Amino acid sequence: QKEVEQDPGPLSVPEGAIVSLNCTYSNSAFQYFMWYRQYSRKGPELLMYTYSSGNKEDGRFTAQVDKSSKYISLFIRDSQPSDSATYLCAINAGGTSYGKLTFGQGTILTVHP
């Protein structure tokens, strides 16, 4: 079993839709949770990170963590064509594993006008 499983998609949605991206993880030691966005032919860029269960909002983006279910989500409201990219969840256990981000497979999102 992979440490992090991400819904593979791909997802294609109309502009303005609400997008839900999801990951599950197996190791309860994970304590830092991140979402990265990767445009074609670019490196990933950090969108959001959190270390506690609950919701964290930043503009149109909301990150949700449920440690009891080992489930993380990213919601994008009012999606725009510029949101079209690959979205990667990433998790870190901290401590001696600090520095090692464990990534999901990525979900390719296309927002069409």
Place this chain on the structure above:
Amino acid sequence: EAGVTQSPTHLIKTRGQQVTLRCSPISGHTSVYWYQQALGLGLQFLLWYDEGEERNRGNFPPRFSGRQFPNYSSELNVNALELEDSALYLCASSLSWTGGLETQYFGPGTRLLVL
């Protein structure tokens, strides 16, 4: 402010050859991380260097190695290249670890093709 830079952008090698990839971190960052992004496998952690020392290593064979220089730039070396080493190699940098999570900023990557 310049971001993480990597060179070369693209590389073609044949099986059995050796390759060196280079990374310059963001100014002020002392930690450098290397990841492999192969088709179908996602991003996998390779190595982490901080202040010139190797701090953590992923599940890769010893033919993957690297180092960090006094100016905090880094090299990734891959010996005895195999076809499955074809991938995008990403370098990231961050501020030095202070006990919490430091944001990793990624470069554009080096795309390696092994024939």
